[in-house]
Amino acid sequence: MLVSDNFQIRLAAVADLELISWHRARMFQDMGELPPDLFESFRAQSLETLHRMFGRGEYVGWLASLENEPGQIVAGAGVQLREVPPHPQTNPNGKIDIVSGRQAIIQNVFTEPEWRRRGLAALLIERIIDWTREQGIDSLVLHASDEGRALYERLGFIATTEMRFNR
Secondary structure, eight states, X not given: OOHHHHEEEEEOOGGGHHHHHHHHHHHHHHTTOSOGGGHHHHHHHHHHHHHHHHHTTOEEEEEEEETTEEEEEEEEEEEEEEEEEXXXXXXXXXXXXXXXXXXXXXXXXXXXXXXXXXXXXXXXHHHHHXXXXXXXXXXXXXXXXXXXXXXXXXXXXXXXXXXXXXX
């Protein structure tokens, strides 16, 4: 069974931001990074930020639903668009390119628990990869959870040297 035969993917609209903010909070909760007492505050703050980003054209999202039930959203993913200065980046052939301009950072990859392990995340990421190519975006990055790392590597993502500063 091909996942695309049973599911459809569409672009998210402003009316979907409530659901996307819920997906975002669930994603961090499922990774063990968001305690239950902060869930609702985090979700509300995410919704507010997503509204601003969406209104400025800085966030694009995709939602997957059952083919015969388009109102039942079972997974989603999105990208934050940002401008980056020129920087070296290794291309698939192992050579260094100089890239700049718009970069897309994948965010909010979430699948409802009962729909996991059916290829939906891969389908969404492949759609994002195609979209970034169509848009002429040179750089596509993400922060992978331990659970998602194998999927992203299978799709061609490579680990980088990024680090995070904690105050």
